[in-house]
Amino acid sequence: MHIAVRYDGRDFPLEEGADVGQLQARIKETVETGGGMVYLDVEGGAASILVTPETPVAIYSTK
Numbered sequence: 001m002h003i004a005v006r007y008d009g010r011d012f013p014l015e016e017g018a019d020v021g022q023l024q025a026r027i028k029e030t031v032e033t034g035g036g037m038v039y040l041d042v043e044g045g046a047a048s049i050l051v052t053p054e055t056p057v058a059i060y061s062t063k
Contacts, residue, residue, distance in 0.1 A: 001061050001062065001063060002014070002016070002043075002061065002062045002063075003018055003020055003059065003060070003061055003062075004059070004060060004061075004062055005023075005040060005049070005057060005058070005059055006057070006058040006059075006060065007049045007051075007055070007057050007058075008049075008055075012040055012042045012047050012049075013042055013043045013062070014040065014041065014042055014043070015041045015042065015043060016043075018041060020059060023038075023040070023059065024059065026038055027051055027057055030051045031051060031052070031053050031055075034052075034053070035050070035051055035052035035053060035055075036050070036051065037049070037050055037051075038051045
């Protein structure tokens with residue numbers, strides 16, 4: 001099972017063993033402070049997404 005982040009219609013598969021609880025907390029904190037960049041450790045590299053209070057972000061598991 002893999003965990004992925006869906007943002008703006010794109011899927012970002014997270015590195016194996018990613019701390020989902022910590023990622024959820026970082027996204028929540030970023031939204032509560034008005035928005036900002038959230039950095040993701042994704043399979044094969046890294047990504048950053050601009051999260052705002054209006055931006056839907058989903059974290060889900062894949063097979």
